[in-house]
Amino acid sequence: MPYVLKKKENAQIFTMFMKNSYGLEYYGTPSWENRKELEGNWTEILTQLGIREGQWEIVEVDQSQVRLFNVKLNNDPRKRLYMDIATGKSFTELS
Template sequence: MPYILRHADSGEIAACIQKNVYDFDYFGVKQWEEEGQAAADKHAFLESIGYDNPHHWHILLIKEDRVKLCNVKLKNDPSRRVRLSGDGQITVHSASERL
């Protein structure tokens, strides 16, 4: 199961432009295989996508199918953001509704 970053207050899941296995760019949830690597990358990654206050973001272990569902909801569109509520609901919001 992958590790992701989730904002403590809003529930936003960190996403960015990445490369897929075919070397094509896509916009999707950033994920790590190991919690230690997520912790090591957290500050620099959040800064690179324009977020400060990394202490507001927490590392979360999540099932692969939930990550895939988040990516489907993002629709490869950087103007969209996904949020994961405390009860597991995934919702989509405009990037203009920034934290």
Template sequence: MPYAMRHSPTGTLLACVQRNGYKLAYYGLLLWENDPSPAQMSEGLAEAGIEPKDPAGNLADWEPLMLSEHDAKMANVKLRNDPARVVAYRDGVIVASHL
């Protein structure tokens, strides 16, 4: 099962622009196959353009979250490849909204 990063205060899942196997850019959840280490989580925040001075930049506010394959896919569907959208995981439900 994949792991994502969840912002504890808001439930927001970390997403950013990435490259697929064909080198095409897409906007989706940043996922790991195993529980990410603090160093990997810090790199993930940097990759998403979140700096330590940003409101969501405190690494202590982020936690690894194990998702089912279905939930990971649904979160990416709800993002619609649109950086203006965010997804959150609250009470076992994935919700999407615009920034």
């Protein structure tokens, strides 16, 4: 099961520009398959992503949720993605 980063204060899911397997850039949700590797490189990963430590936490989600996150973002960097941890439902807002 993949892991994503969720902001502690408002349940925002971390999103960024990435490249797909064809080298095309898109706006989506980065995910990691290995929690131990993510935790072991936590500070380095946060630094690379340009986010501050302490604001974000690791959350396990289904692979189908990661796909749905990217569909809901619709490659639009103006959108912010949020997830209700209790229900697993996600929604976006324009920033």
